[in-house]
Amino acid sequence: LLHQTTYLVDGELKQWKGDTAEIYSTISSTEKYKPTLLGTIPQLGGDEAMEALDSAVKAYGNGQGLWPTMKVEDRIACMEKFVEQMKTKRDEVVKLLMWEIGKNLPDSQKEFDRTIEYIYDTIEAYKDIDRDSARFQKHSGVHAHIRRGPLGVVLCLGPYNYPLNETFCLLIPALMMGNTTIFKPAKLGVLLISPLLEAFQNSFPKGVVNIVYGRGRVLATPIMESGKVDVLALIGNSKSANALQSQHPKGNRLRMVLGLEAKNPAIVLPDADLDLAVEECITGTLSFNGQRCTALKVLYVHESIVEEFNRRFAYKVDQLTFGNPWEDGAKLTPLPEVDKPGYIQELIDDAAEKGAKILNTKGGQTTDNFIFPAVLFPVNKDMRLFKEEQFGPVIPVVPFSDIEEPINDMAESDYGQQVSLFGKNVNTLSPLIDTLVNLVCRVNLNSSCQRGPDVYPFTGRKDSAVATLSVHDALRSFSIRTFVASKDN
Numbered sequence: 269l270l271h272q273t274t275y276l277v278d279g280e281l282k283q284w285k286g287d288t289a290e291i292y293s294t295i296s297s298t299e300k301y302k303p304t305l306l307g308t309i310p311q312l313g314g315d316e317a318m319e320a321l322d323s324a325v326k327a328y329g330n331g332q333g334l335w336p337t338m339k340v341e342d343r344i345a346c347m348e349k350f351v352e353q354m355k356t357k358r359d360e361v362v363k364l365l366m367w368e369i370g371k372n373l374p375d376s377q378k379e380f381d382r383t384i385e386y387i388y389d390t391i392e393a394y395k396d397i398d399r400d401s402a403r404f405q406k407h408s409g410v411h412a413h414i415r416r417g418p419l420g421v422v423l424c425l426g427p428y429n430y431p432l433n434e435t436f437c438l439l440i441p442a443l444m445m446g447n448t449t450i451f452k453p454a455k456l457g458v459l460l461i462s463p464l465l466e467a468f469q470n471s472f473p474k475g476v477v478n479i480v481y482g483r484g485r486v487l488a489t490p491i492m493e494s495g496k497v498d499v500l501a502l503i504g505n506s507k508s509a510n511a512l513q514s515q516h517p518k519g520n521r522l523r524m525v526l527g528l529e530a531k532n533p534a535i536v537l538p539d540a541d542l543d544l545a546v547e548e549c550i551t552g553t554l555s556f557n558g559q560r561c562t563a564l565k566v567l568y569v570h571e572s573i574v575e576e577f578n579r580r581f582a583y584k585v586d587q588l589t590f591g592n593p594w595e596d597g598a599k600l601t602p603l604p605e606v607d608k609p610g611y612i613q614e615l616i617d618d619a620a621e622k623g624a625k626i627l628n629t630k631g632g633q634t635t636d637n638f639i640f641p642a643v644l645f646p647v648n649k650d651m652r653l654f655k656e657e658q659f660g661p662v663i664p665v666v667p668f669s670d671i672e673e674p675i676n677d678m679a680e681s682d683y684g685q686q687v688s689l690f691g692k693n694v695n696t697l698s699p700l701i702d703t704l705v706n707l708v709c710r711v712n713l714n715s716s717c718q719r720g721p722d723v724y725p726f727t728g729r730k731d732s733a734v735a736t737l738s739v740h741d742a743l744r745s746f747s748i749r750t751f752v753a754s755k756d757n
């Protein structure tokens with residue numbers, strides 16, 4: 269059991285003696301299902317939230333604080349010290365990733381290692397940005413020394429599905445550019461931040477990183493209402509983002525870096541390599557049980573091949589093995605949200621009532637903490653599954669006869685992150701790519717949707733994102749261009 273009794277504010281690990289919350293895992297430690305108690309975390313109140321905010325505001329010091337004015341090499345040294353200390357915590361964090369959110373061992377290790385790599389890449393990219401900022405230009409007799417500077421105080425809120433990696437994709441670039449931060453870990457995947465508290469404390473000047481635990485409404489609301497947050501950085505849902513933005517007195521002008529919902533489609537054309545399309549659609553729909561914003565969430569398959577696609581796809585889904593995260597070959601794992609199996613079942617029932625069938629034999633079979641992925645066909649616009657971001661193991665297959673059908677659906681959708689396109693004929697693919705790239709931000713050719721490699725831009729249109737993440741772009745998203753101008757005299 270891990271009892272987290274401290275939180276990090278103003279460079280101090282403060283002892284908390286008030287209310288705590290119990291953190292449970294949906295992975296059962298006994299054969300008869302019973303959630304496992306993993307530990308406790310502090311439930312801080314509004315006063316502690318204000319303490320964290322004041323600490324970040326003071327450390328920023330209107331841009332005059334130690335951190336925003338620190339020399340490039342010194343700021344890099346702090347980041348390097350942090351990543352070196354973080355690396356020593358791999359085993360603890362990976363174990364907690366498995367227990368807290370049910371991510372399987374290889375993916376948990378990947379999440380940790382990818383985060384380490386992300387930090388190193390960010391340091392390298394920051395050196396480039398600095399070189400870029402040292403550039404002098406002259407135009408129409410005006411000399412410009414272009415720089416890139418911090419924005420201020422950043423409130424960082426990450427999601428449960430990548431509680432380490434995605435939170436750090438916000439936090440690390442925000443810090444690297446000289447901002448100060450308040451970070452509240454996600455509701456699930458919160459204990460895994462505990463092993464890193466001391467590394468944060470040891471590596472950064474006081475007040476630069478503040479870590480608080482508790483309910484969003486109690487902590488984030490007063491922080492936003494204070495009007496002292498310069499950037500809201502959140503990966504999660506648009507409902508939370510909208511609420512937080514509206515709490516800020518100048519919310520309509522608040523800077524935001526947001527990664528939100530998506531309903532990424534796959535489009536399988538008549539000439540697609542079916543084995544490849546099936547394989548990629550399995551990974552795309554069911555990695556981490558479909559709990560990824562980048563997951564494929566609807567499969568459009570041309571009517572001429574849909575029967576064969578369905579047969580191969582449904583068969584492959586049924587071959588996937590379910591197990592606890594540390595078990596060899598466990599592709600499907602327990603779902604960390606207790607209400608998720610019920611929600612997925614609702615989507616299945618709704619689609620079934622309106623005429624869709626479950627194609628795979630195991631589809632929809634449930635245990636207390638799991639529902640086996642169900643492949644539903646034919647899915648249409650009247651079904652909830654067509655529109656809602658399922659964020660879990662249920663896969664709608666939509667047949668189409670004319671490519672305009674998926675294109676029109678994408679144009680009408682509230683989201684615009686990515687698409688996967690499967691086909692071979694360059695003459696067909698090429699104009700289609702030009703169309704799709706203006707509806708989403710990433711077109712994956714004969715491959716599933718994903719965020720990585722992290723050096724590539726990660727963003728979305730419409731309700732899917734605000735600003736761009738990834739190594740290089742995130743540094744830009746958390747900074748502002750400034751310059752010094754002088755004239756020829």
Ligand code: G3H
Pocket residue numbers: 429430434559560561562563717718719720
């Ligand atoms: O939940 C959304 C994540 O950004 C997914 O990242 O594509 O690397 O799994 P991924």
